């Protein structure tokens with residue numbers, strides 16, 4: 001039996017991340033090779049001309065799963081009957097800025113889009129916030145969409161996870177698929193805690209815990225963490241624009257695992273509403289290791305935190321609390 005078509009919205013559809021993302025969505029990389037879909041492309045009025053070119057290109061890709069495209073500057077049309085939302089549209093940072101410097105400019109976009117999702121999207125919609133500061137934008141979006149369960153909102157830390165996995169694969173001389181269970185805790189910011197203590201590497205037919213390698217202990221606590229924390233800034237310094245190809249790939253990975261589920265004991269990191277697990281502050285969007293089944297995520301429990309990790313989780317949780325206060329104040333203006 002053919003699958004019912006789904007409706008997927010991408011905001012910031014005329015921007016650089018969307019340019020890589022749309023092709024992957026339309027060719028079946030995220031929702032599966034048999035899942036037909038309509039793409040809703042939302043951007044602001046001044047970008048409608050550029051968006052027209054993107055629509056032409058999507059058509060010219062001649063992709064059988066893509067049943068139709070709805071380009072629009074109207075959030076009501078953009079979010080109508082939507083099953084999955086990629087909220088990318090927001091200002092990117094420039095060299096020398098922290099992502100939270102974007103808060104005042106971007107957070108109101110997510111208030112308006114939360115309200116539009118609330119009114120027009122399906123109540124089962126899965127929302128991935130990519131636009132920065134992603135965790136706090138996701139929190140605000142959910143707050144203004146009270147008829148949609150809070151569990152349906154997430155923020156992207158998958159790019160950080162992919163970066164961490166790639167660093168470990170290079171360090172240990174294995175392919176990327178031979179590294180699993182590295183964790184990103186907290187905020188998608190320079191306070192994030194990339195944690196390799198539970199990461200497992202498969203090499204020469206055997207498995208070993210990354211943390212058991214004495215030769216790599218200093219590298220893991222120092223260079224590894226800071227490389228991942230600062231990777232976005234390093235790309236901006238080199239490209240003069242923020243990561244786009246890798247961000248689009250990470251968005252696909254995040255939504256695919258949410259939609260189709262994770263495999264076995266291989267967990268992934270997602271920014272999700274905190275229930276206080278691991279002594280984190282409740283009611284912020286915090287990145288945790290999660291497993292996904294039937295489109296529902298659950299936080300992996302029982303991982304032991306050492307004193308270093310406790311302090312790292314506290315620091316990033318505190319930053320998220322501060323961002324939350326600032327965002328709520330901005331939204332009340």
Ligand SMILES: NC(=O)C1=CN([C@@H]2O[C@H](COP(=O)(O)OP(=O)(O)OC[C@H]3O[C@@H](n4cnc5c(N)ncnc54)[C@H](O)[C@@H]3O)[C@@H](O)[C@H]2O)C=CC1
Nearest residue numbers: 012014015016017043089090091092130131132156159247
């Ligand atoms: N969470 C993550 O790991 C990552 C997040 N990002 C963030 O993603 C966001 C987008 O980045 P790029 O695509 O490179 O930026 P871009 O500037 O190329 O594109 C952004 C697009 O959003 C549109 N836009 C602005 N306001 C909008 C609104 N209210 N509704 C719909 N569209 C709107 C703009 O017109 C533009 O077309 C930035 O905030 C960036 O910092 C980027 C990389 C990774």
Ligand SMILES: O=C([O-])CC(=O)C(=O)O
Nearest residue numbers: 093132159232233242243
């Ligand atoms: O660094 C930035 O501003 C863009 C981003 O979020 C990333 O590359 O992780």
